[in-house]
Amino acid sequence: MPQLSSLVQGYEGLILDLDGCLWVGGRPVPGAAQAVDAWKAAGRRVVFLTNDPRSAPEEVVRKLWSHGVKASQDEVVTSGVVMQEYLGERFDGCDAVVVGSEAMVRHVRLAGLRVIADQSLVPSADVVVLAGYPEVNYTDLTWAVRAAYEGATLVATGRDRIVPSDDGVIPGTGGIVAYVEYCSGAEAVAVGKPGPDAWRIARERLGVDGAVLAVGDRLDSDIGGAAAAGIDGALVLTGVSSREMAEGWDGARPVAIADDLALLILG
Ligand SMILES: [Mg+2]
Numbered sequence: 001m002p003q004l005s006s007l008v009q010g011y012e013g014l015i016l017d018l019d020g021c022l023w024v025g026g027r028p029v030p031g032a033a034q035a036v037d038a039w040k041a042a043g044r045r046v047v048f049l050t051n052d053p054r055s056a057p058e059e060v061v062r063k064l065w066s067h068g069v070k071a072s073q074d075e076v077v078t079s080g081v082v083m084q085e086y087l088g089e090r091f092d093g094c095d096a097v098v099v100g101s102e103a104m105v106r107h108v109r110l111a112g113l114r115v116i117a118d119q120s121l122v123p124s125a126d127v128v129v130l131a132g133y134p135e136v137n138y139t140d141l142t143w144a145v146r147a148a149y150e151g152a153t154l155v156a157t158g159r160d161r162i163v164p165s166d167d168g169v170i171p172g173t174g175g176i177v178a179y180v181e182y183c184s185g186a187e188a189v190a191v192g193k194p195g196p197d198a199w200r201i202a203r204e205r206l207g208v209d210g211a212v213l214a215v216g217d218r219l220d221s222d223i224g225g226a227a228a229a230g231i232d233g234a235l236v237l238t239g240v241s242s243r244e245m246a247e248g249w250d251g252a253r254p255v256a257i258a259d260d261l262a263l264l265i266l267g
Pocket of ligand 1: 017019216218239
């Protein structure tokens, strides 16, 4: 059985962020896949929790396998999965305007909502779902603003300002949320990290009774969000937040800081 580091030895479950931990854009983080394998070989559980609202869980599973991580779909919680659970609990049978990818439209339908495709129905929408995707256009934004202005509830996958990509940063869902809030005067609920819903659902998926550790590369959404949900957080330095940022950080402290995932899990 692989030897786990003393930092993680006491935890039964891992809630692991993807971008900045396992890969950065399209580039794998060296040793990260082997570290996840070792964790699972030691009989521990893992759930991958990502704020990426564009990809379907099965696409994330494919990407994990292409990076050498043998993951199954029940181990993947995207902000689309969180959105589906959130809407299913509150808006079953309602009418939705969706700004988002094909994958997000499917999540909304699976939650039991009708997705509006006819302009005349937009003012009577019950809920507007906001989830950043590359093809977002003026019609999307107009429908979202119009429905929210007429009183529909605004629900977003997150408020991330930027997202890393191979060519540099791209705008995150937060920009779309700000646009629709500003124009409509409505205020959105964000269900992804750092909010409590994402952590609750990830924790339920883990299904362990013992201690859980969240691992991420962002002090605010990963470490801060986990702490607010009562979960220990460990910071890896392969993504957004640096050691200097962690030292000057006045929010919740990470229980561990490691140069990368392999050093955190295997020492
Ligand atoms: Mg990240």
